[in-house]
Amino acid sequence: DAGVTQSPTHLIKTRGQQVTLRCSPKSGHDTVSWYQQALGQGPQFIFQYYEEEERQRGNFPDRFSGHQFPNYSSELNVNALLLGDSALYLCASSLKPSAGELFFGEGSRLTVL
Amino acid sequence: AQSVTQPDIHITVSEGASLELRCNYSYGATPYLFWYVQSPGQGLQLLLKYFSGDTLVQGIKGFEAEFKRSQSSFNLRKPSVHWSDAAEYFCAVGPINSGGYQKVTFGTGTKLQVIP
Numbered sequence: 001d002a003g004v005t006q007s008p009t010h011l012i013k014t015r016g017q018q019v020t021l022r023c024s025p026k027s028g029h030d031t032v033s034w035y036q037q038a039l040g041q042g043p044q045f046i047f048q049y050y051e052e053e054e055r056q057r058g059n060f061p062d063r064f065s066g067h068q069f070p071n072y073s074s075e076l077n078v079n080a081l082l083l084g085d086s087a088l089y090l091c092a093s094s095l096k097p098s099a100g101e102l103f104f105g106e107g108s109r110l111t112v113l
Numbered sequence: 114a115q116s117v118t119q120p121d122i123h124i125t126v127s128e129g130a131s132l133e134l135r136c137n138y139s140y141g142a143t144p145y146l147f148w149y150v151q152s153p154g155q156g157l158q159l160l161l162k163y164f165s166g167d168t169l170v171q172g173i174k175g176f177e178a179e180f181k182r183s184q185s186s187f188n189l190r191k192p193s194v195h196w197s198d199a200a201e202y203f204c205a206v207g208p209i210n211s212g213g214y215q216k217v218t219f220g221t222g223t224k225l226q227v228i229p
Contacts, residue, residue: 004156033217042117042203042219043157055214090156097214100145100164100207104156 004105021076025093032074035090115140117220125226134189136204146187147205199227
């Protein structure tokens, strides 16, 4: 049973560029949440997707956007990258939006130069 | 708004010693509470969770946590620490809103070092 998978694992971008991160949820899960974890910090909630719609959003600017596909996989897009966007981006899936337990992938490490 | 405070950034314990990691939360009603562990280069793994009922909950790897409503705390404990427990530990609160959607908020984490 595959867990949550994320790609790419590492990437380097320059300021002003755009990035797309991908996530496949654990088998049987239909809800995907994205988190940003800066170095030495706890994960910060970006947004949650269920039934292909954004259901909740954290305190992140509109440069952060996402998508969920019919197979429940998800993408996180960040436009106009800033140095401060450098972080580990974590995808978490759950059985349903109120399931309680989140299952995390190992993350995508983004470095913005 | 919900929030979580983990007052200890770093904790060092000797192998075999007991461990207690502190967590305080802020939320108006009874929250859903979690402890996650993150090893270097890996994602987060759930250790245990509290939704309701018995305030002492057992988790994986010999960990337990106690919910104390009067103190708004959910401290994590382990009676005897193993070297493999060295990792970063995150407390989290995750209430479900009126629309049925859950948002999980994490603390800043406590890094555990285990010495021989």
